[in-house]
Amino acid sequence: MLLPQALLAQELLSGYVLRADTEQPLQGVTITAGTGEQGISNENGYFSLAVSTSPKRIVFSYVGYKTEVLLNPSTEQELRVLLQPGAANLQEVVITGYETNRPLLQTAGAVSYIEREVIERFDESSIVRAVNMVPGVRMEERAPASYRISIRGSSLRSPYGIRNVKLYYNGIPFTEANGTTALNLMDPSNIGSIEVLKGPTASIYGAGTGGTVLLEPRRAAPGEESLEVGAIVGSYGFRRYTATARVGAERSNILVQYAKQEYDGHRQQSAVDREVLLLTSEFKPSDKRTLSANLIYSDLYYELPGGLTQEQYAEDPSQARGGMFGSVAQNASMNQKSIHVGLKQEYSFNASLRNTTSLYGLHRFRNHPFNTDYERNTNQEFGGRTSFAYDTQLGGIGATFTAGGEFQRGFEAARTYDNNGGNVGDLRTDDEVVAKSGFAFAQAEFELPANFIATAALSLNDTKYEITRLHQVNSGNYTYNRNLEAVLSPRISLLKQLTDQVSVHANISSGFSPPTEEEILTSDGQLNEELEAEKGTNYETGIRGFALKGKLNFDVVGYYFRLKETIVSRQDVSSVAIFRNVGNTDQKGVEASLCYTLLDEPTQQLSQLKVWGSYTYSHFRFDEYQQDEDDYSGNKLTGVAPHAATAGLDFNTRFGLYFNLTANYSDEIPMNDENTVYADSYVVAGARLGLKRQLGQHFGLELFTGVDNVTDEKYSLGNDLNAFGGRFFQPAPGRNYYGGVRLKYTL
Missing domain, CATH: 2.60.40.1120 (Carboxypeptidase-like, regulatory domain)
Incomplete structure (x- = not known):
């Protein structure tokens, strides 16, 4: 600066x-x-x-x-x-991923965009159903508020939590230095839009072979001064309340939001109680400088019902895991409080050179009685990211050069105890863990003749863990340091805009994904010293654009991903997840999305009518996978459905009446590496009917009602892969209803 x-x-x-x-x-x-x-x-x-x-x-x-x-x-x-x-056309949205700020039609890569209206198609208890509309992405809920995101099969190593996928909020790192992401600390109402970058994105966003998710906060529009309250109630004791204040001007905007969500649960031991306070602001003190700040305070409690065997799942899917270490008997649950603060500055030195710099801090306390132990952890973390972009002309060719870096440091005081019926017992282990991760990156983009856009990028990634064991029963104390060697990750892409409505693109990218802290230091206190980082190369090509006079939007991508040193997880007799490298995987797939607008006439009574759909084909196989005497080479990749599809219908009227219909299909899913147990295929449909009206000059009203899983389908949305004792299944809710109201007052 x-x-x-x-x-x-x-x-x-x-x-x-x-x-x-x-x-x-x-x-x-x-x-x-x-x-x-x-x-x-x-x-x-x-x-x-x-x-x-x-x-x-x-x-x-x-x-x-x-x-x-x-x-x-x-x-x-x-x-x-x-x-x-009307809602933004997905092909016209400006994409911030890859630091290009280009329309999607000019972005070389598999990118999907989820706008605010898509999140609001459902009851807003979570973003699971909205994210599952994206081809190539599967988001699961092992228990209410316990999330897992899989991009192109990346959940293989995620028995719980989000790993191998990086998340950012307003361009500020939200994934922690130890490689995990606590997305459940955020409320769905905090999110304005979502960009999903699929496949290795290490050239810009550091370590990761799964992909990157960019979350944008909600903002107050310029000139807006409003207060809004909302309430939703539904089946299984679902209650949700929100209050939002917005103040927007030409050079500033502030949004303050409080959300509270309660849920009694569709299973035993599956209740949720979450409160989130969001403050997001943006100021433009000059034409050169834009400052933004975010604060998220979260108080979250949710219960863990545990996995069921196939027999228990068929008998009564509402029951929790039983037995001596049953979820009810041990009060298996998560109680965590956190505060996340982020600051960002965008500065233009001149018409050619600009910089974006962000800093953040995190503090979290976690109290976690599990079926077989009791964990109490405190995390403190800070980090930042900076990037410089320079626009120039090279012999008549437009060029943008981008360079920067990111650094994160986290400290965790982690203690495990015996779990005596949901109460803290004797101390088992006492650890101090320091996680450091960072990378430097550079990218060059060229606007070539004949409407070609070429991009070359490279990053150097490094991750370190420093573990100090202060106490362990029947064992001495020690210090363990693990430095995962720095790895270069390149990306090369080429886009050709065939017409002003159609473009094709291709790219080759390499990814590097180190083990997370929880994979190296398991919950039973054992060190996994042999675990290596995953490395993979992705080849991809696609076509996207408009047809039929702009009424049809389409986006089709095909890819081949070769992953080496693949990390998989299995559970031992005490339900502790054990991780190991198993060789290679071959992952071939096709992702397609279509949207056809039958009617788009804002002045007519029926102002909009459209149908849309997405389809995912995944031919994922293990390669060179040997476990003891068993050879799993050629088996289907655990946790991945070969076929998945989503379809929907939307209509809006000039009067304010709207209707959304959504249906999801998932093929059967292998639950273990042996491919001997599968989760059944299913179709789940839901609908929402609502009315939005402006009442006079100051008041706006929305009334809505909806139903999810309208056919009362029995299915498992959060499968426990390779679970010990065959406890694979985490049943999803049956048919459930909700209704709500929003009232907005504009000053």
């Missing part, structure tokens, strides 16, 4: 942004030039944007309206831009 600033000759883009159906001015529209500059329209819809050179594109985006992209805009006359009301 101390670099000298340069003054360059500039050109001016200006004009008006209007609502397409009424031609009324729109205030607060974000205007982004392809050269990186940004501006906002005023109360008259007017904008002016100084640019160093004439950009090849300019993007107009506004919440609740379809994003508009103008190619080769003129700087010699005022522009007149009309934005269509």
